[in-house]
Amino acid sequence: MVRSVCADIAKGLGPGDYVNQESTVPPRTTTATILPILEGSGHSVGDFGDAHCPERTASGRAIIDITGAYPKIVGGVDDASTETARALYLTINKKGVIPVSDATAAESVKVFEGLYRDVNIALANELAMVCDELGVDAREVFDAANTQPYSHIHAPGCGVGGHCIPVYPYFIINTVEASTDMLKLARRINDGMPAYTVDLLEGALQEIKVGISGARVLLLGVTYRGDVNETRFSPAIDVINELKRRGAEVFAYDPVLGDEVQRFGTIPSDLGSGDGINEIDAILIASDHAEFKGIDWDLLDRRMRHKVVVDGRNILDPEELRLREYLYRAVGRL
Incomplete structure (x- = not known):
């Protein structure tokens, strides 16, 4: 995509123009890949400027991060490009601008x-x-x-x-x-943590003489991060696949995705109403959605066949669950 965009830019690039890129790329991409494409315009550095100014944003808070969460890093292919980038971002970023020696240094920072x-x-x-x-x-x-x-x-x-x-x-x-x-x-x-988390769940089930094959597991959360609609490389997907590989039946609820959880081979459920949640053997928390910190355990208690909870995000109160007679497990937690 970066190559394609640069090729389009090169078609109209002229003297005095400035190219600014924020996409995270491997170090040396600007000098080894982007500049040769831009120079296909017939112009060279000095005729035009180019700087790498990496985005430092998180999903769901891009504008906040761009305008003032962190200083902006800028590094140009020459001093003039660095200065142009610095002047540009000083008008945007309330935390200031940090110029580095060149574009490769800026790429490396991110x-x-x-x-x-x-x-x-x-x-x-x-x-x-x-x-x-x-x-x-x-x-x-x-x-x-x-x-x-x-x-x-x-x-x-x-x-x-x-x-x-x-x-x-x-x-x-x-x-x-x-x-x-x-x-x-x-x-x-x-990459091994999803399987380790499922190991914790399987071990907890074994403690109460229940096999994971055929167990009904309610997965809470599919997105990779709480309250953000983003599933790319989400460990919850690997958890789902590992549970199914071991023979479990996987139900899922995600307040951001809703019925889209079906895309990952799970049975949609509703934590609020209890729809689709019956005879559950174990609950596994895979995303730290704010809603999960206030779960209606009275409702879930009535829907559980066996009371096992694996907290993959360490957001629950172990003592509260033990008082409710749940077998609680989490990575590194007693």
Whole structure:
């Protein structure tokens, strides 16, 4: 798509024009791919300007992020392009502009932000699995460790989704010769969390002498992030596929998607009315929708055949559920 857009721009590019790109791309894309296409116009750098100014936005809050959540990063193919980009974004971004040395540096900034998150989430997930084996509560341990200013252990969960974090590591893995072992390992850990979460559910069912094959599982949430209509690379989809692979019957409710949950091979249900929720053996929370923090457990209690809850997003109160005689499980939680 970036190549196609640049080819269209090149058709009308002239002296004094400036091209600004925000799409997240592998480092060196501007110099190795975009500039040659733009120079197909018959003009070269100096005749026109070009800068990479990566978007730093999250799904559902783009305007807020663009105008003032973070400083804007800008890097041009020459000094004049960087200055043009700086002047442009100073009129838009309330947090200011950070010029970097060139377009490749600007491309790297955005990709590295995502890599940092992926690697640190993987660390949190691995430490949470260690906590499961040690019999200690990951939230308690992480919260205490994070009182040290240079400790920033992230929250564990059932996986990493969206169109950014699961993809950006490959922008580096597939384009550089330097070692990327840590990036690859982080991807393996995070990609493995949906299956680990299903392992927790299967283990909980086994504790009450119920097999996962034939079990009726209610999945709460399919989007990768709470209250956002985005399912790309959602770990919930991998959870669904793993549950079905093990023989479970999967019902699903997502307040954002509604009946669209059928697209993922699940049976639509309604958490508010209880429609489609009967004789459920286990509940698995896969998205952190705000609605799920206020679940009507009185309604669900009447719809459960067995009372098992696996909290893949660590948003529920374990003590409340235990008082209701649920068998509660979550990544790294006691």
